[in-house]
Amino acid sequence: MAIDAPLLELTAISKRYGPSLALDQVDFDLFPGELHVLFGENGAGKSTLINVITGNVAPDNGRYRLAGEEISGMSPQGARQNGIAAVFQEFSLIPDLTVEENLFLGRERKHLGLLRKSEMRSEARALLADLGFDIPTGRMVAELSRAQRQMVEIAKALFEKSRILVLDEPTASLTDTDADTLFKLIAELKRGGVGIVYVSHRMREIRQLADRVTVLRGGKKVATVEGAGVTEAQLVEMMVGRPVGDLYPSIKHVPGKTLLEISGLSSADGRVRDVSLNVRAGEIVGLAGLVGCGKGEVGRLVFGLEAIAGGRITLGDGASETPSPRKMLQRGVCYFPADRGTDGLAPNRPIKENASAAALDLLEIGGKGWLRKKTEARRVLQVLETLHVRPLMPDQNVAQFSGGNRQKVMLARGLMRDISVFLFDEPTVGIDVGAKGEIYELLRDLTEAGAAVLLASSELPEILNLSNRIYVMHEGEIVAELEGARRTEAEVLAGFFGKQPAEVVGIEARP
Structure with a gap:
């Protein structure tokens, strides 16, 4: 890890959603050439923290400093302009556009109002080749495997030179070979001084990649420890607050x-x-x-x-x-897909609607063309309590919840009938x-x-x-x-x- 002034400093960051305190006075920093892992269980505050970093969520309190300069009101556009790129668990690609169209979306190359398609195609091919990703640039994203979509997301984040890269479970859909390609890329980025915020639950990756690990629990920072030498048992005990059997x-x-x-x-x-x-x-x-x-x-x-x-x-x-x-x-018979973002959930709709979607034909909830909202709300609440969804806010959109909670919402469908x-x-x-x-x-x-x-x-x-x-x-x-x-x-x-x-x-x- 390079020793220098921090690229990023977050101090006493807090964020509340209604009665739920998602982040409580959290400190976090990132140095050039460092891979800093965020580790914590479902609902610990990891997603909220990386959304604060990328400008997608405005904190209620706290200080945000970038390369020593205090930033007020960071936005997604401001983050991109300041060299902060992110690859989230739930993909942002447009399925009905090609790979190269997704890569250039919002930053198209034009001349006299006309798209310079051959130039964009050449740039896209060169970028994917440099990253070691074998993906045809003219293929529709809808035709790609989940692993290939993950690679395109990573390429999109790295399209413009970034000094901070946020990776949220980047290997969840990758084969071992693809993951090894990503790890080599990460090593090159670190040598170039890029700071990487890395969210993962895979202990092997943490042992292999982490310079430091910050553990969150219940919206609070538990500790920041050096990656070298920390054991799986220590991390899990910090994460859940008790020895794990x-x-x-x-x-x-x-x-x-x-x-x-x-x-x-x-x-x-x-x-x-x-x-x-x-x-x-x-x-x-x-x-x-x-x-x-x-x-x-x-x-x-x-x-x-x-x-x-x-x-x-x-x-x-x-x-x-x-x-x-x-x-x-x-x-x-009920099926639960691996890709909850694309196949399983409607992220911009409330948890209640997502959980009951497979039960609307049942007479007690939605039979004969009538939606019985009180019964729906009662049944959904019972199932969410059974699955320990936290915070228990059925009317909040799925997109506002962590990956673990989203998975539970999808599983709730199978318990509704x-x-x-x-x-x-x-x-x-x-x-x-x-x-x-x-x-x-x-x-x-x-x-x-x-x-x-x-x-x-x-x-x-x-x-x-x-x-x-x-x-x-x-x-x-x-x-x-x-x-x-x-x-x-x-x-x-x-x-x-x-x-x-x-x-x-x-x-x-x-x-």
Whole structure:
């Protein structure tokens, strides 16, 4: 880390939303060439703090100094003009524009009122090549994978020379190879004197990247510690305020009747080929594999969000089903996407509307064309309390809440109606350890109450600790079904890479 005067100094920053104090007298600083990690559980104040830094949120109190100069009323435009760029968890790209159009949005190259398209295309290609991102600049953003969209967001933030870069869970959707490319880029930026504010819950990344770590809890700063030498146990204890035992709850799997059976399922786009599996009442079945292996598409196919080329989907009554989201919800099947920002939530609408969206056809809430607002509000409040959403403000827009709370709001949909089959795709992506523990407890409660749970996850510890059985996918196909003594790290990793267990000894699982 470079030692110099701070690039950024925040002193005694406070921010209140109604009765909730999101930030309480928080101090934070950032030096040139430093990567400073913000760490804290769901609702700790991280999102509010980075929004203060980028000018998206005005603090109620406190001082904001940039390169020694006091700033009053920082705005998003002012932040950009002062060399502050950000990549947030929820993407800001326009799906119906190309990559190069997104990169130049609001800063188009023009001559005599005409767009200089060839110049912009050349600049976009050069930027992506310099960053090591292999993405066609003429492709529509809607056609890109989530990992590719993440790369475009990063490229957009770095388009103009920035001296401060805010990265909010930047690797949540990246493969290991893409993440390593990002880490090399970060090292180059640091050598160039760029200060980086980095929000992450991945301990491996914190150990590898952090110069300093600031821990927030309940809107207050707990401590700032040096990255070198700090242990995972120390960070988690500071984050939650108490020693943390085993993260994963003990689950009593009592498999009963088969509630979901998939036979020879294939997708029209070829990303899923001849997949067969079953999930029984009272068990969690893990669907494991690397990013891009096709595991996430399985739930989308079952729920009717993707075109099916072949195969059968059979529910508990034995009847084959041609799926659509409405039909599957009515049959007691609910799907929770990995990309809550694009597929799961309407961020500019209240929590109440998001939570009840999948239950509006129920007679007690919205049947026969009438919305029963009092019943809706009461039921939503009950579910939000069950999920420990904090602050408990159902009428606030989803965009004002942290990633962990947004995930809980999406999960609330499945508790608003009678669901027996739950399809989870990366349910803990981009959320903190404390929120993960709460979601794991929800999975336990659903399972022990007799639900069938299909859990697609890239997190190996999650799969191993929660699942009764595990299917492993590789390049669109199921390559192994593991249960009992075969549910081991070596067996799962073997399937990840299409190898035999002995060939993957020594490979470190990404936490």
